[in-house]
Amino acid sequence: MSNPATQIVDLKSQASVKAIKTLLTIIILTSICILGFSSRLFAVIRFESIIHEFDPWFNFRATKRLTEHGFYEFLNWFDERAWYPLGRIVGGTVYPGLMLTAGLMHSLSNFLGFSVLIKDVCVFTAPLFSGLTALSTYLLTKELWSEGAGLFSAAFISIAPGYISRSVAGSYDNEGIAIFALQFTYFLWIKAMKSGSIMWATFCALSYFYMVSAWGGYVYIINIIPLHIFVLILIGRFNLRHYTAYTTFYTIGQLCAMNIPFVGFQPIRTSEHMASFGVFGFVQVIAFFGYLKHNLGQQKMKRLFWIFSLLVFALGLAAIIFLTASGIVAPWSGRFYSLWDTGYARIHIPIISSVSEHQPTTWTSFFFDLHVLVAVFPAGLWLCVQQYDDARVFLIIYGVFSAYFAGVMVRLMLTLTPIVCILAAIVFSELFNRYVSSSPPPAESEEDESSPNPTEEELAVANQLRSIVCILLVMILFMFGTHCTWVTSNAYSSPSVVLSTQNRDGSRNILDDFREAYYWLRTNTPDDARVMSWWDYGYQIAGMADRSTLVDNNTWNNTHIAMVGKAMASNEDKAYEIMQELNVDYVLVIFGGVIGYSGDDINKFLWMVRIAEGEHPDEIKESNYFTPQGEYKVDSTAPKTFTESLMYKTSFYRFGEVDHGDINGPHGFDRTRNTEIGVKDIKVRGFYLLISHTISKLKHIEEAFTTENWLVRIYKVKPRKNSDGLIFQNIKSKKFKR
Amino acid sequence: MRLYCLLLALISANLVNEKVTRVFDATTQLLKTSASVQIRNDGKASVSVIQLSADAFNADKLIFLDAKVGNKKLKIDGNLKASLSSPLEPGQTVTLEIEEIYHGSVKPFPTEIKQADKQLVLVEVNLYYTSPYKTETSTAKINIGTKKTESLSKTGKLEGSAVKLEEKKDFEGGSSQKSRVHFENNSPFLVAERLEREVEVSHWGNVAVTDKVWVKHTGATLKGSFSRFDFQRQDIGPFITEWTMILPLVAKDVYYRDLIGNISTSALRQDYRADETVLELTPRFPMFGGWRNHYTIGYNVPSATYLSSDASKYQLKVPATPELYNEFIIENYFLKFVLPEGVTDVDFKTNFELERKPDESRYTFLDTTGRTVVVFEGKDVSFKHAAKIAVTYNWNSILIFKEPLLAISGWAVFFLVLLFFARMDYSISAPVSADKKKN
Structure with a gap:
């Protein structure tokens, strides 16, 4: 507004400029929402409207349950098809926010007379929420910096691959809506702590409540906001507004959170929540001293204040440690330990480190997911430090912590993406502010008042330099846009339920094996059949095949998973005992050797062994599955323990007879591991033609x-044979002895 | 049933089957019979009703019977009594062409086989012509489509790929003797155990057809394991890997999916000469004996193809069954018509037996009162029925504007509400003067 051109015009046209600006903002935001939505549709266009991957299948199944049986039935749902024979109390072990959101959208649209299938609602939930995320990021950035930066950040977040990876159409997972809740809670928090208004703080608490209902990542909020307050206290900027905002937020927010069955009393009983509790207490103490100071005078109070506050802090800490040690407050859970000590999970909880998204992040994936944003992000952080105020302190904390966590676990890239988008947006907005306008920015001219006015020539050079910088920036943004589209289309838009390969002529070949098997199970096995598979496929079997599973992706019971791992790692006789105990009817394994699919069970097998070893160290030894050279191989050097294991047998059963188009070439050539398998289990009779009808044995x-x-x-x-387990004592029938 | 036939025989013993030629076709899962029967009236009064009867050993499996004199179809009632168009005078003869279909008469035997085994079936028919009347000469032949049999009754003789049964002369009505043949038959034993067809009419110019199909391979069930390795080297056998469905030529937006999504293996081609669209369906997995599958086919057809109108009276004339596959058979059939909101006087006309169930109501896009759903139920419908059904109803065509108006007014109300609330002042304190606000 300080532009000389606008200073001349009267108030009326100033109002119209404002109107145009509003209109432009609305148009830009709308197009950002549309862009965000449509760039997430690659999978739907290329494949179909289908639920992706693993967890979304459970969420979808639960949502279906919700729409068919109603809310209370859903909360009381005991799923007897999961974790056979234990079952799972779904209502109490799930964050219901996602299902309720989708269920609500579904019933609302049906109420308004649009019959939409629940499947389609679920598929498009995440893209819809990506629009809302963009809007809340805009609001947050606008609150913290400027409107221009807000628009930039909205545009960035709508296409940043780090967020798209979790929110493409079909990726019906908690994160899809949680990032919106996260951003919106932060926005409301900034509003609340700036204004000190109880209303905003209450809104913030409600938004936090929604976040708690949606994703376990709410712990992030409940640690970052207290930390913000704590830092404000340390740098001496804490005031009554912050006090009001925090206490209101904390009490209402935690009370609400405790209403989620899955969360329950965690806010007062677990270490993850103790920081916020401690800060809450600390804030009371400070407020109390503030009150005393007000009445007693500054000098007296200063010393008293520090002594007391430190004492209280120390006492509080000691109390927490004592309570944790005595078991009243639950210690940090394994997943959180692994955030501090990256080696923790590998040693203590193999099941956590067996998940690829819990691995530490590599530098390439930072660039892959954020491109230029990751490069300018530190500059944004610097700008915030340089021009800091109470609210921007929050940005700094948010940025630093997210960057740390994202480095620990690939999965937490998701929480880094929003803040990177915001900080990068600030940088770009500042850069454009500086270089786009034809007149020198006012801030600069004020500083340089001592220097003589620039000559005409100097101005011309400056203008040209400016346009060069602008062109370069636009080029970088172009590259960013291209990169995002490319990553989205190539890396994050595969349903993973359906695979596709490209033929030499460029045509696409769809491999629909997963659904083929699941549908076969669904239509051709008894309704109460129990399927044993590795836990990765549990949700898919429950969702697509509609059969009972022993273990699934909700890996709450390590013992049970270890049991399945043990069955897979044992020889057939031992495995049969286990399977009989667990009433298993079918065993399902994934085998990629024919087409070279690398995510198959043989490649995951070592994790099964490790997890089984963790629970049954006497019977399963990881070293028994390696060659004497310490290698993991399926060829003829593979040790007997491995080749006799249920996993090896089921994966390679009759695979030794398969030739790859060449009858004289190697038979049983595993394309995933590029070796010929070691045990073909064929009775060789000399000629290949003759062996084609011999069958390897399964007992x-x-x-x-x-x-x-x-x-x-x-x-x-x-089924067990009648004669099974009988030992013939009669000498005459000795030859029948097993 | 047999007693009933005998009783009838006593009453109308004055009809005589002069010459009977029967041809059984057992090359597929259905036993199809075509018989040519020459009937003479030896009595004194003219006869206008002839009692027909199903094969004595397969009577409960009869799903279709049709009789013709020349090219003229006879009317047949539920007790298989055929009414002649002109009475048969004493001494005169008439030749009936009778067509019958039996479902379940070609029985797999043994009932369980291994993957590599061939499927053997057993067919048992009456050596005599089953009729309440006396028969003078009767010949019969069973086409089996293969040149060798496992076993054969003494009364039959293998001639090429057919079994010729002994000629029988001068036997009384109701005579019967089992004649059986056991042979290889690898044709697909595919049966639709249940089919739900839904026809939704939109007066905006579209008829949407959805067929939900539950199929089963009713041949000999697979015993033991299914090996993909062997299957990939198996050319023929009693398994079903694909079938063809015929859709109308004008069908568009065809989809083929099941409970977990799209099935990517299918081909669609338009056959202009035969005036049809051919949909080649490959199920997700090859179907072996005893295996089931369930899928949905859907498509749109311009309403002009099926819908005709006379003022406010509309007639919807559609094929009552889908042409599911070649020589299909549907055991339990459900047909639903979703008619527009506000229809009255719904009536129907069909050429085969359908039972009308109570109407249902459904709400889809922008419905307020619910659409009328007319439900029919049928049993054992086969390809031979060539079934047509016509549903007529009254509908005021002005109602077509109801839904757009509803949508428009909905948006109008939405914007009005927005306008109203945007102009409200929510501040609790007194309004600030306009000059101050501008700063």
């Missing part, structure tokens, strides 16, 4: 179904 199980590309193999567990 207690039989092949029930194998998909077109052998990707999924299902075996039926045979």
